[in-house]
Amino acid sequence: MPAIPADRRPWILLTPALLFITALVVIPMAFILVYSFYENIDLAVDVPAFQFGNWQDLLSDSYYHTAIWKTLRLSVIVTVLAAVLGYIPAYVIAMTKYRHKWLLLLLLILPFWVSFIIRTLSWIHIFGNQGALNGLLNLLGLGDLEVQLMYTEFTVIVGFIHVFLPYMILNVYVSLEGIDPNLEPAARTLGATPWQAFREVTLPLSLPGLAAGSLLVFVLTGGSYVTPLILGGPSDFLFGNLVYDAVVTELNWPMGATLSFALLLLLGSVVILYSRFMGMDQLAKAFGR
Amino acid sequence: MARVELKSVRKSFGAVVAVQGADVVFEEGSFTTLLGPSGCGKTTILRMISGLETPTDGDILIGGKRINDVPIHKRNLGLVFQNYALFPHRTIGENIAFGLKYRDVAKADMARKVTEALDIVRLPGVEDRYPSQLSGGQQQRIALARAIVIEPDVLLLDEPLSALDANLREEMRVELKAIQDRIGVTSIFVTHDQSEALAMSDRIIVMSAGRIEQIGAPDEVYNRPVSEFVANFLGASNLLDAQVISRDREHVVLETAEFGRTPVPLSHAASLGDGPAAKLMIRAEKLTLAPVGQGGATAKVENVDYQGQLARYFLRVGDTPMQAMNMIDGKPFATGETVSLLLNPDACAALPPKTGAS
Numbered sequence: 327m328p329a330i331p332a333d334r335r336p337w338i339l340l341t342p343a344l345l346f347i348t349a350l351v352v353i354p355m356a357f358i359l360v361y362s363f364y365e366n367i368d369l370a371v372d373v374p375a376f377q378f379g380n381w382q383d384l385l386s387d388s389y390y391h392t393a394i395w396k397t398l399r400l401s402v403i404v405t406v407l408a409a410v411l412g413y414i415p416a417y418v419i420a421m422t423k424y425r426h427k428w429l430l431l432l433l434l435i436l437p438f439w440v441s442f443i444i445r446t447l448s449w450i451h452i453f454g455n456q457g458a459l460n461g462l463l464n465l466l467g468l469g470d471l472e473v474q475l476m477y478t479e480f481t482v483i484v485g486f487i488h489v490f491l492p493y494m495i496l497n498v499y500v501s502l503e504g505i506d507p508n509l510e511p512a513a514r515t516l517g518a519t520p521w522q523a524f525r526e527v528t529l530p531l532s533l534p535g536l537a538a539g540s541l542l543v544f545v546l547t548g549g550s551y552v553t554p555l556i557l558g559g560p561s562d563f564l565f566g567n568l569v570y571d572a573v574v575t576e577l578n579w580p581m582g583a584t585l586s587f588a589l590l591l592l593l594g595s596v597v598i599l600y601s602r603f604m605g606m607d608q609l610a611k612a613f614g615r
Numbered sequence: 616m617a618r619v620e621l622k623s624v625r626k627s628f629g630a631v632v633a634v635q636g637a638d639v640v641f642e643e644g645s646f647t648t649l650l651g652p653s654g655c656g657k658t659t660i661l662r663m664i665s666g667l668e669t670p671t672d673g674d675i676l677i678g679g680k681r682i683n684d685v686p687i688h689k690r691n692l693g694l695v696f697q698n699y700a701l702f703p704h705r706t707i708g709e710n711i712a713f714g715l716k717y718r719d720v721a722k723a724d725m726a727r728k729v730t731e732a733l734d735i736v737r738l739p740g741v742e743d744r745y746p747s748q749l750s751g752g753q754q755q756r757i758a759l760a761r762a763i764v765i766e767p768d769v770l771l772l773d774e775p776l777s778a779l780d781a782n783l784r785e786e787m788r789v790e791l792k793a794i795q796d797r798i799g800v801t802s803i804f805v806t807h808d809q810s811e812a813l814a815m816s817d818r819i820i821v822m823s824a825g826r827i828e829q830i831g832a833p834d835e836v837y838n839r840p841v842s843e844f845v846a847n848f849l850g851a852s853n854l855l856d857a858q859v860i861s862r863d864r865e866h867v868v869l870e871t872a873e874f875g876r877t878p879v880p881l882s883h884a885a886s887l888g889d890g891p892a893a894k895l896m897i898r899a900e901k902l903t904l905a906p907v908g909q910g911g912a913t914a915k916v917e918n919v920d921y922q923g924q925l926a927r928y929f930l931r932v933g934d935t936p937m938q939a940m941n942m943i944d945g946k947p948f949a950t951g952e953t954v955s956l957l958l959n960p961d962a963c964a965a966l967p968p969k970t971g972a973s
Contacts, residue, residue: 508698515665516688
């Protein structure tokens with residue numbers, strides 16, 4: 327085999343992935359960008375053009391701004407809750423001396439065996455008017471309360487956490503698992519209480535996993551539309567739902583294309599800003615051996 | 616600085632007994648080594664003193680106070696780990712100052728103490744670097760600095776040299792001992808390396824299978840082992856089946872098939888019981904090879920391991936394999952040669968015969 331110059335090897339290894347991404351992501355997204363300049367003159371009737379009407383609508387119509395605000399707000403709420411709720415099980419799994427740790431990890435992956443739509447729909451049977459929660463309240467003689475939880479922002483958040491929590495747990499778990507188990511004892515012998523040792527050593531060292539998990543949950547939440555569609559009320563829509571409405575309901579593909587591309591720009595800039603300000607390269611330096 | 620005392624300390628993990636009834640005193644300012652193969656319980660003892668494990672039974676005293684129930688962070692101990700356990704996200708300066716934060720040390724004093732600690736371990740000026748930017752030996756020095764800067768009552772060293780390569784290990788061994796001499800802290804050192812134990816310790820505690828086999832000064836443990844295990848674990852030994860022929864006030868006379876009657880000094884027969892059976896222990900370096908016809912046993916050289924100034928001979932006396940280590944004076948003996956094997960009775964020890972269990 328002829329020797330390949332060392333500096334070209336990474337590119338050769340990357341080629342299949344790059345071809346794949348170009349064919350399936352970059353080129354289709356380019357079509358969508360082009361489509362966003364077309365003009366929709368009637369239901370499902372688009373005229374090729376180069377005009378900024380759709381983009382002007384996006385920038386001027388406060389309906390879209392509300393959707394952007396709602397999306398960012400809900401994504402932040404879901405991310406923070408997932409981070410707090412996910413860190414604890416991740417810590418338990420990483421630190422346990424239980425011999426069958428793989429079983430705990432399997433439990434984490436188990437939900438992925440059921441379709442995400444079905445998992446989301448299952449909440450209707452829990453929170454619905456005839457659902458398990460109200461049934462339980464009835465049994466306890468509190469039936470007249472008739473708690474209305476379904477189709478609210480609360481159910482949407484629960485639905486998101488339910489679906490995205492494993493991503494957070496797995497990311498945090500991996501970074502906790504990589505921490506030298508002697509570090510906490512070292513901090514303890516130097517005089518730190520268990521809580522101080524956790525705060526000074528384990529928590530900062532697990533930040534890369536927490537950051538990666540948070541980014542993943544944020545982007546996944548920000549881009550979804552099915553969960554609010556199933557679990558939310560009329561006002562619980564995200565930006566993704568506008569894309570769905572424009573394309574499927576209004577058959578206005580140029581506007582749908584504009585909104586899609588705007589969402590991509592929005593989430594893309596969050597990712598870029600995030601990795602800038604989280605100082606992840608600083609942490610990478612500390613671990614670089 | 617403080618004296619450490621273990622009183623009938625026992626530790627079991629479920630059905631597995633890791634340490635059975637250890638009674639030991641670590642004198643103030645001494646350097647004591649816990650020596651033994653892996654799984655012998657030496658690390659468990661260290662972890663119990665540090666508080667990372669709780670004894671199943673018995674008491675641990677530091678400076679006369681029972682500390683079984685004192686949490687780790689209140690014990691004021693310095694612990695150095697085999698893998699250094701430096702905080703990778705903190706600079707060297709922050710690593711060393713870590714323990715000072717939890718003690719009432721003023722900011723200005725803190726910087727001075729960090730500088731002093733770095734001087735002691737001879738790595739001045741690396742405060743602002745990160746652990747990953749230092750070599751293994753340097754990281755271990757920092758770990759030591761971090762442990763001694765808090766002026767601990769006891770310095771616990773858990774195989775601190777075994778991750779280093781051979782040359783560095785010997786250099787660090789000398790330096791570690793010098794630092795301990797200088798600051799005079801009571802030190803407990805865990806290792807499976809007999810040469811580290813012999814070179815550094817005031818006292819060695821030899822352990823096997825959760826039991827303390829022998830406690831003594833290095834030369835005592837080396838020259839007068841009390842069990843076959845100790846004789847084999849430290850240095851190269853020959854152990855021959857022997858019969859007790861007679862005893863007087865100074866000697867016990869053992870008879871072996873290979874060497875006939877050998878009078879062993881009583882001080883080298885402390886653990887020998889009253890029975891007629893015994894083992895005669897001869898250190899490999901105390902057996903001298905000589906041209907055949909000079910008395911002693913007649914042996915055949917089966918193999919020679921040439922080590923420069925030394926040669927290690929694998930011999931056979933009758934059916935018994937033996938080994939000897941001699942300085943080379945001129946030309947070493949060659950494989951196949953027949954030689955006379957001479958022993959010095961004063962350098963031998965009498966041990967009890969191996970009992971069933973151990």
